Amino acid sequence: MTQLETSMAIMMKVFDTYAAADGKPGSLSKAEVKTLLEKELPQLIKGAKNKDDVDQMIKGLDFNGDAEVDFEEFxxxxxxxACACHGRKGKK
Known part of the structure; x- marks a missing residue:
């Protein structure tokens, strides 16, 4: 597989791994999103000014208002x- 294909496969695997935790493999609950962020993006969590910021980000991901984050929202x-990190690349 190419690097991009590998990246996409990993992204899908990460989503599926965390979504399966509560028996509903098609979506992430708020708790599953928090666990995913803590384990897969720990620097993002550490960089948050407060935990309410993280909760707001999670709430903002739920575009359809069903209290879960599906793969498209993820x-x-x-x-x-990725866009935010790429934009910061080279900036000090």
Whole structure:
């Protein structure tokens, strides 16, 4: 597989791993999102000014208002974070 194909496969695997924790493999609960962020993006959590910021970010991911984060909503988070990190590359 190419690097991009590998990256996509890893992203899908990460989502599926955390989404399966509560028996609903198609979406992440708030608790599952928090666990995913703590384990997969620990620097993001450490960089948050307060825990309410993290809760607001999680709430903001739920575009359809169903109190869960589906794969499409998760993909938006990953893409937004990648854009933010890429924009900061080289800036000190």
């Amino acid at each position: 993909a938006v988070l990953v893409a937004a974070l």
